[in-house]
Amino acid sequence: MTDATPLLEARQVFKGFFGNPVLKGVDIALRPGRVHALLGENGAGKSTLINLLSGALQPDSGAILVDGRPAGRFSPAAARAAGIAVVQQELSLTADLSIAENIGLGAFPRRFGLIDYAALHRGVREVCDLVGLIEPLDMPVADLALGRRQMVEIAKALYRKPRVLILDEPTSSLSAHEAGILAGLIGTLRDRGTALLYISHRLNEVQALCSHVTVLKDGGVTADQSLDGIDGEGLVRLMVGRKTGDLFPPRPAPSAGALRISVEGFSAGLVRNIGFSARAGEIVGIGGLVGQGQEDLLLGLYGAIPAGAGKAEVCGKPGLPAHVGAANAAGIVYVPADRKHEGLVLPHSIASNLILPSLGRLARGGLRDRAAETGLIADLARRLTIKGDVARPVQALSGGNQQKVALAKWLPLDPAVLLLNDPTRGVDIETKREIYLMLRAFAAEGRLVILASSDTPELVHLCDRVVILREGEVAARLSGDAITEEAIVGAAMGIDRKGAAA
């Protein structure tokens, strides 16, 4: 039944950048009515393959075929004309333009050369209803939260009435509810005969939605097969040849250390009047739907946004840190979710990023101490298994390795408290495992790790305790065996446990 001509196909495509081969002879065929999963660790070449399939890049050799015929010079416009649409991981939206204009961008209906706003309105309304976007269509995208922007991105792809829809990590910033809507949509499109390519690091989604998988590793295809009869562990084996159980380090027996953070009546940003405490040696997870105040809780504790508390004690001192400098002095560090903008100086070298927080401390007589710096950099690179030349710019690294640099740069300060905001978003499974091991090791050294995460398995398997936020308030506090996916999702959605089970 899936023997129909592939709508879109890549045959033996090669692509390299600056002499580094990224794709080395990759084949993939997207057939109508099938959801095709594309798996691979970061740096395996997934993004490059998507860019070739959508016309954003040209292959060095090999061919892209549309309906079995070679596509000539394949540009994004030509891809759109061929009915290919992509939901980008990096959003393609323009902040100052309205939702409607963003959805229509590049595919506007025209009348006498002008944009036909009436036709645009009808078409956009239709796709917004499909994805459950109820915001006014004239609202600038800048006013939307990240998850809602992702829904606009999906609506934008649907607006092009695609025959081939490529979804690149579409759920990384979606709430469980929004992800549910997307899953329903994917089913509908598949039944209508759309060819879908689905890229995700969330294997349960892949298992639930997809029927065929292509696995990329180091620029080559290592598997191209049906997903029939392959369970979650089988998927992971296809990708890394390792069992899922190994992904998370074993959780040691709880050992309560000294109280490091204790706040009552704490408010910051979206967070209103909550109590929170955590002890040395713990990994505390902060969960919930996207944008329920998780980030504000971390930033408030870090002194980065105005915060207030009825009673507060942080690292043995009364009161909250007044500003970031005070927080750092107290041994608190923060690793932001948006590592590209907030965590790293992308064009600078790995070495100078690693050394940045320590520059002042290492200086002697106001001058930089190059010898001490070099020693520290080598030590950090070794401890974090950052491979290769540290003089390379950070932007040359994969997302996972960038995250390791963003984490590592704080270690010389010997932090007592690490505040981490979604540290494994968009990180491949192998690096995830390394980061989990690292966090466990930090806790064992007596540090407190507070981790906001959108990845439920991470909360379940890594954290000693989990606090679920909903609309800025604590919806649930879970610990030990009470931390289950059902409990977390139920609390985040505001369904009581019995209701969730039904």
Place this chain on the structure above:
Amino acid sequence: MSAVSSTGWLYGAIQKRRNRGLGGLYLVVAAFLVLYAVLFPGILSVGGFSKFTQNWFPLALVTMAQALLMLNGGITLAIGPLVSLGAVIAATTMEGVFGVPGGFVAVALAGLAIGAVTGVIVAHLRLPAIIVTLAGSFIITGVALILLPRPGGFIPDWLSNGLAGHTPVAFLLLVVILLGWKAFLATPLGLGIYAAGDNPVGAFRSGVPVERAKVVAFALSGLLAALAGLFVAAQTGSGDPIIGTPFTLNSIAAAVLGGVGFLGGKGTMRGAICGSLLLSVMINVMFFLGFPPVAQYVAQGLIIVGAVAVPELLGAWRARR
């Protein structure tokens, strides 16, 4: 049913949203206009209004030329030299065989062509606009000085009287140009200029011809600046190869006053136009209040810094509450 009954609703609603955040600017402009009318009631007569808008008109055009590029994520330092060149070409061609129409065409073509070439260099060679236009400004100044080493040339009196006489022709022209901009912004390419300014990679992947949008933006910008030069020549009755110099920085100042951001995609043309009006009125008011020229410059600078700082501080204050 709602889709049918609300035909045209979307466009209107988007237009209304674009006034968001400009309320304060509108108020300040209105206050300065009232102050101006009190100090100089002559503005309320046809002749006074005409003179006032003639002083504003070239600044409005060059501000549009600048804002167009800033919205696209660029900037130009060649505005002043282009104004000078426009004036020089107008003053040297209008006594030729093709007369005034020939002069208009020559000025427009020169502006479009110089803008397009600059745009091609910036878009296709991926060089920074600020450097390319800085280099361009020297070249254009040189060419203007070669064409007309000292002020002179010829502009027919009837043209000077028509454009810069006692009738509000300049104002009507500005209205026409603004309507043209509105129409342009309602085309896919017009919105593409915005989108390519804010998120070039995203716009490219969405199918916006990002490079073409940039070249078109530079060409239109060049056209507007050269036409401003033609108007200045008509106003003064002759060509002057360095008359445009102050327009470069004033165009940036006016666009910034109007809330146009430096990083592309942020701001509105209506804001920029208001910014140019505010700058123009401010200069006039300070003149009538008898400020010495030096104090005018200092005050102008302080007001521009304030105009940028106040919204930032207000935003921070709101976020704190």
